[in-house]
Amino acid sequence: MERAASFAQYARHPVGHYLAGAHWLTFCRAPRFWGFALWGRVEADEVRPLVDALGLELHEGVPPHVSLVDATRLTGADAAGFEVLQRYVAEHHLALARQVTSLALVHPAGFEGAVVAGFYNVLERPYPVSLVTDVDLGLARLGVVDDAFAPALAAAIAEVAGSPLIGAVQAAVRDAPRATLAEVARQLGLSSRTLQRRLTDEGTSYTTLQAAARLARALERITTSESSLTSIALDVGYSSTQHMSAAIKRATGKTPSALRAG
Numbered sequence: 001m002e003r004a005a006s007f008a009q010y011a012r013h014p015v016g017h018y019l020a021g022a023h024w025l026t027f028c029r030a031p032r033f034w035g036f037a038l039w040g041r042v043e044a045d046e047v048r049p050l051v052d053a054l055g056l057e058l059h060e061g062v063p064p065h066v067s068l069v070d071a072t073r074l075t076g077a078d079a080a081g082f083e084v085l086q087r088y089v090a091e092h093h094l095a096l097a098r099q100v101t102s103l104a105l106v107h108p109a110g111f112e113g114a115v116v117a118g119f120y121n122v123l124e125r126p127y128p129v130s131l132v133t134d135v136d137l138g139l140a141r142l143g144v145v146d147d148a149f150a151p152a153l154a155a156a157i158a159e160v161a162g163s164p165l166i167g168a169v170q171a172a173v174r175d176a177p178r179a180t181l182a183e184v185a186r187q188l189g190l191s192s193r194t195l196q197r198r199l200t201d202e203g204t205s206y207t208t209l210q211a212a213a214r215l216a217r218a219l220e221r222i223t224t225s226e227s228s229l230t231s232i233a234l235d236v237g238y239s240s241t242q243h244m245s246a247a248i249k250r251a252t253g254k255t256p257s258a259l260r261a262g
Contacts, residue, residue, distance in 0.1 A: 001027055001152050002174070002216040003159070007049075011056055015259075016219035020160040024050045027156070028057070030219075030252035031259070032065040033144055037157055039073030044080035051088045058095045066142040067103045067127075070135055070153060074108050086123055096126040104130045104138030146251050151204045152212040158202055166202055166209070169195075173213040177237030181206045210237070215251055218244055222256050229256050 001018050004010035010019040014028035023046055026036035034057045036050065057065065089096065130141040135150040159167045165188075172184045179187075184206065185195040199205050217236040221227060227235075233244035241256075248256050 001029065001156055001212060002220065003156065007053065010053065013220060013224055014056060015223055016216040018156055019053050020156070021046055021049055025156060025160055026050060026053045027153070029146065029149060030254075031063055032253065033068075033142075033146075034065050035068035035070070037070040037073070037153060039157060039161060040075055041078060042074070042081045043078050044084050047081045047084040051084060054088065055092070058092060058099050062099065064099055064101050066144060067100050068106065068135070068138050068142060068144075069103065070106045070138075070157075072106050072108045072133075072135075073157065089126065090123055093124065093126045100127045102128045102130070102142060104132055104141045106132050106135055106138045109133070145253075148208060148211050148215070148251070151208040155202070155204045155209055155212065158204075165198055166204065169199070169206065169209050170213060173210050174217070177210070177214055177217065177235075179210075211247070214238060214244075215247055218248060218256075219252075219259070222248075222260050232256075 001016060004013075004017045004019045007019060010017055014034075015031055016028070018025045018027035020026075023040040023042045024036060024038050026034075028034050036054065056062070057067075130138065132138045132141060135153065139146060139149060155166050155170070159170060168188055169184060172179060172187055176183070181195065182192045185192045188195065190198075196206060199209070214237045218232055218238070221232045221236065222229070225232070229244070230241050233241045236244070238244040238247070245256055248254070248259065252259065
């Protein structure tokens with residue numbers, strides 16, 4: 001997924017992008033897969049812009065979709081922050097029931113986990129909710145087949161939360177989608193082995209970051225330009241249109257032509 005520079009940019013082209021605050025990010029992985037993540041201690045003032053961004057998935061033209069909430073990195077529970085989220089769900093109950101077909105809530109352990117897991121017990125649920133402790137299990141509950149999502153989400157959170165290494169690799173891959181691990185390592189002044197090891201320590205890999213960057217760029221080009229699919233595939237680093245189509249079908253359930261047709 002690629003980071004949107006502003007709310008306006010995310011609102012124009014949400015698919016394949018995410019918008020982030022200090023302790024949250026919201027994403028549109030595919031037209032039928034949205035969600036958000038929280039980490040650290042989230043205060044009410046920080047939740048309000050998140051709620052504004054969440055409202056985008058309720059807009060006319062957005063298809064019904066599944067949603068995943070990753071709260072595994074929360075370290076504190078702010079009552080006022082949760083109240084803002086509860087008010088959003090209550091005020092938009094009908095629209096959420098129409099737009100969100102099911103939601104997977106990935107909760108942390110301990111006290112924070114109990115608070116997060118109890119979130120939907122204090123208000124009427126507008127959609128079915130699955131409580132899970134792992135992102136991949138959440139995807140399974142939602143029926144989403146996307147092996148690259150969990151590492152891509154972890155990489156995005158690490159970038160926002162302050163991982164300079166992942167941010168540097170993502171920038172390098174965006175600028176040169178065909179760059180090899182060795183070429184990017186050399187650009188960063190590291191050996192290939194060191195870069196690979198440090199990315200593993202961050203919970204991701206070069207292959208994952210490169211695949212996520214290619215997919216995000218391809219989705220953006222397909223939905224916002226009139227370039228041929230062959231041109232897009234080669235420009236973003238795929239070896240062929242067929243390879244790009246297969247990657248997009250795995251991630252979104254749709255072909256590039258279907259996505260372009262809306």
